[in-house]
Amino acid sequence: MFHKIKNVAALPEYRLCVQFCEGVTKIYDVKPLFEKLSVFTYFKDREEEFYGVIVDTGGYGIVWNDDLDLSCDELWEKGVRVETPFDGLMSFADATELWGLNESTLRKAVSYGKLVNGVDVCKFGKQWVVSVKAMKREYGDAKSSA
Helix, strand or coil: CCCCEEEEEEECCCEEEEEECCCCEEEEECHHHHHHCHHHHHHHCCHHHHCCCEECHHHCEEECCCCCEEEHHHHHHHCEEECCCCCCEEEHHHHHHHHCCCHHHHHHHHHCCCCCECCCEEEECCEEEEEHHHHHHHHCCCCCCC
């Protein structure tokens, strides 16, 4: 099962803050990889390049360059979950992919009061955000992992 990555940020001491599409944030420590995979020792002399990490196309991993990358599964399994004010929130696009719905289904749910604006959902500019709790309440468990 894949846990697609929405965003990644490099932190001091070779740690990564990884936000997943499911509305979960984890901290992943890269330092143990220095011993396991010698390719990661590259960062010991080039710490500034560690901060150049980006999410790979599709969200199935993160990359620094052609030789240095990590899979979403590695980050999910070995990352430590942390609480943030944004836990349990996801975009309509991510929710529709996870639940196998159409975005118009969620927009209609808002207009019919099934998903309550300001309680279950909120619009920021053009982007709608929905809580995982509301999605599970109205549509059951997600059909797939993003």
